[in-house]
Amino acid sequence: MSKLKELLTMTFTGLIALVLISACTSSEPRQKFTLRVGIFPVLDALPYFVMKERELAEKYGIAFEESAYPGGAAVLDALSAGKADVGPTIGTVPVLTAAERGMIPDKIIPAAANDFADPEHPGMAVLADNSINGWRDLDGKQIAVNAKNSITAAALIGRLKREGVRNCTLVEIEFPNMGLAVAGGNVAAAGLMEPFLSQSLLRGDGKLLDWVIGGPPFERFEYTMVVFNADIYRKRPAAVKAFLRAYLKAVSWIRQHPDEARLILGRALNLNPDVTRQIKLLRFTSDGRNDPALLESMQPLLIDIGMLKKRIPAGQLYDEKLLGEVLSERR
Amino acid sequence: MSKMRLSVKLPLLTIVSAGVTIVLIILLALLLIRHTVKETETAALANSLRGYESAIDFFLDEARSVIEITAQGKRIIEYSAAFPAGASTAAGRSAVDRDMRDLSQSILKNSRLFEYLMLANAEGVVYMIEPQRLHKALSRKDLAFASWYKKLIESGRTVTSDLHISTATQRPTVVVATPVRDRRGRIIGIWAGGINLTTLSHIGIPEELPVGTSNRYGQVTDSRGLIIAHQGNLQYVREQTDFSSVPVIQAALRRETGTMQYISPIDGRDKLGAYMPLSDTGWSVTYVEPLSVALSPVYALTRNIGWIGALAVIVMGLGGVVIARQVIKPLERLKNGAVTIGAGDLTQRIEKAGTDEIGDLAAEFNRMAESLSEKDLQLRNYINRLENANKELEAFSYTVSHDLRAPLRHINGFVELLTNRFREALPEKGVHYLDAIADSARQMAALIDDLLQFSRSGRLEVQKIHLDMNHLLREVLESLKTEYAGRSIEWVVAKLPPVFGDRAMLRQVWFNLLHNAVKFTRKTDKARVEIGCREEGMELFFFVRDNGVGFDMQYAHKLFGVFQRLHATDDFEGTGIGLAHVRRIIAKHGGRTWAEAVLNQGAVFYFTLLKDKEGRQ
DSSP states (O other): HHHHHHHHHHHHHHHHHHHHHHHHHTOOOOEEEEEEEEEOOGGGGHHHHHHHHTTTHHHEEEEEEEEEEHHHHHHHHHHHSSOSSSEEEEHHHHHHHHHHOOOOOTTEEEEEEEEETTTTTTOOEEEETTTOOSGGGGGGGGGEEEEEHHHHHHHHHHHHHHHTTOEEEEEEEHHHHHHHHHHHHSSEEEEEEETTTHHHHTTTOOEEEEEESBOOOOOSEEEEEEEHHHHHHHHOHHHHHHHHHHHHHHHHHHOOOOOOOOHHHHHTTTTTHHHHHHHOOOOOOOOOOOOOHHHHHHHHHHHHTSSSSSSGGGTTOOOHHHHHHHHHHHH | TTSSSSSHHHHHHHHHHHHHHHHHHHHHHHHHHHHHHHHHHHHHHHHHHHHHHHHHHHHHHHHHHHHHHHTTTHHHHHHHTTTTOOSSSSSTHHHHHHHHHHHHHHHHHHOOOEEEEEEEEOOOOOOEEEEEHHHHSOOOSSSSTTTHHHHHHOOOEEEEEESEETTSSEEEEEEEEEEEOTTOOEEEEEEEEEOOOHHHTTSSTTTOOOOTOOOSEEEOOTTTTTEEEEESOHHHHHOOOBBBTHHHHHHHHTTOOOEEEETTTTTTTTTEEEEEEEETTEEEEEEEEEEHHHHHHHHHHHHHHHHHHHHHHHHHHHEEEHHHHHHHHHHHHHHHHHHHHHOOOOOOEEEEEOSSHHHHHHHHHHHHHHHHHHHHHHHHHHHHHHHHHHHHHHHHHHHHHHHHHHHHHOOOOOOHHHHHTTTSSSOHHHHHHHHHHHHHHHHHHHHHHHHHHHHHHHOOOEEEEEEEEHHHHHHHHHHGGGGGGTEEEEEEEEOOOOEEEEEHHHHHHHHHHHHHHHTTTOOOOOSEEEEEEEEEEEEEEEEEEOOOOOOGGGGGTTTTTOOOOSSSSSSOOOOOOOHHHHHHHHHHTTTOEEEEEETTEEEEEEEEEEOTTTTTT
């Protein structure tokens, strides 16, 4: 009887050990919220890539359902149509035009600033064919922009105006194809952002004419914002706050580990390691606060080149209530 | 481990040795399997690559053939002739326009080789493009800037461009272009098609499946390492991702053929790849599989073997318990037998279990017990005889001592009477003789008293209790004060540990030793007596050191004998029983006694006591 008891004890001990081992190896991460993320996979999406790769989203209880779009404006359309919950890389110009169209705060709500450009962190440049030696050489030429209503186009037009070049044709070519378009002679120049700029320069597609964001006409610029679908923002504030917590954590990590952040960007965008090393990062602020003065000062030029009809008060552009609550948790 | 019981140790050893063996075998097997799978997968990749390269080559050949054959057709030649270089409108355009578009649509629809087809004049100006919607999207109608155009005009032959951005679609494209010649062989136009890179990426993938469904994929790059076709990810094609840093691509672009394992700098994954250049295009063709995918059967096998191994270890562990119990049971019987015998029951025997080593051991054990039993019987007989003899001796000695006291009392009595009544009548010499008789009688009485006490102490049982030696020592010193009254003795007494012993007997030991110390320092000017103890193993070493007359060490062996004296009675009184008494008491406590001395300088007397079983003294 005692032998049977001993055998049973050993068997149960073994089984418990097996159950414990399997329980430990298959433990599910804690997830509370699922957010549909509309992503334009460029440099601005770095915090999002960091959130994913460093599992910050899981840590803060978020699961992402990701959809890629060809530009910030397309993500904005998806947000307003309810096809996406959050767009972490929406350009400020699409946000301004959306405000003009009355979409804020009915359809979309920008909840935080994503990144900024300044002369130390330039955001967009003109890549020109090697035969182009100055702005005036672009007169009568074709120039590639990703979209004619984009900030690239706005910055380019503003700069061309300032340089006295008035007879250019803008051709819409996606960012990844611009370098080859310049190299192949399809266009004389292209308004390029990172990492495509570094990629094209390394490949010898053309030369850097000058920065147009982080340089004139937009020396300082609020580049992109984190925008939520309005319903999500109002009805699921806990999910929005969870995202903002993870986002701020990611930004803090990027500021502390810029080189590792470049590597994450390289992996996310399938970049050549040489390109990854050369990428110029934009300025990510640790508190995600918008800069109302900058948002106001950017607008006259946009109105001047016809991208905006009238000035929009910065206070009408965003809602930082939930961001403020998240920031107060840190204190 | 040495403190562990066999019933635990044996199954544990079984589990550990089985576990280690299983793990080693599994590791070795997995290494071999991994190597074989890798070799097989690499060979399979090389085969897939050959097939893939042929398919790509065939696709490009077909594209070239379609372009070249149709360029020699009547409709294209006539249509080109209608758009001579420098002409802005076509003569009779509407007549041939429909035919030309029908032809183009037919090629696009049936071959799926091209994304678009276009006809340009010899100067590179596009005047027909199908699908027609692209005509409006053309960012440049004049293609003379394009490198493929320049190459075509220079060579006068069909050319295949490198990857570039189409002015029609603004997307990456590869153009196959051929000159259109008139009857005299002059170039009158350029007939070109933009290869459908999505179709090219789909080559080698079953029709019903989309790109990216397989973990093994082929990829084609142009001479700069930019992706032209990719079976795994169309985004690489759309973005002409730069793969020039990928080792497998670099090897193919060096026009080498082979296989390798490498880490892709693009996604950081470990991969297996086969590579070769694509005929005469300068492009690379590679076939790749992530190592994790190639080895996934090994990983699955590892998991399964791991579980089976764990199960085997558990089964072996249980088997070990059963076997251990079989082995331990007779050993337990042996141990119990030994315990019983150790407790004194020499009649105990062990039941013999089997004919193995343990059975032999049991038989030997029984033989040993038998022999021990016989010896024990002999020993008991000897002890009985000795005890009887001892008792007789003690009785004799007691009787003698006791019986001697009566005549001695008579002698003393009569000597006293003589002295009191006839002292005056006796001559001086007679008085002296009487005094000598009286002294001898007193001395004999003391001897008899000591002998009686010594004899009694041999019969007394030791009554052990926990004793405070310091307290006992203080009592003895107090009782000795009269012995050294008027003398100056320096007492050095250390703190003594408690002991487990007979209070009266140990008091006697201290009394005898300290009495001796006081006595033998009588003639020393500055007498000093030191009492102390040290601990060594399971024993306590007590000592009494004095700076008295000491003794010659050559007589040390006699010191603890009965009636042994090393000094003259005139110098130091005594019966010579005290130290014998000390030795007997200490021996009854399981201890030892001895002494060290230097003549006229002093002596040290030692005795030991055992600590009790609980570690107390």
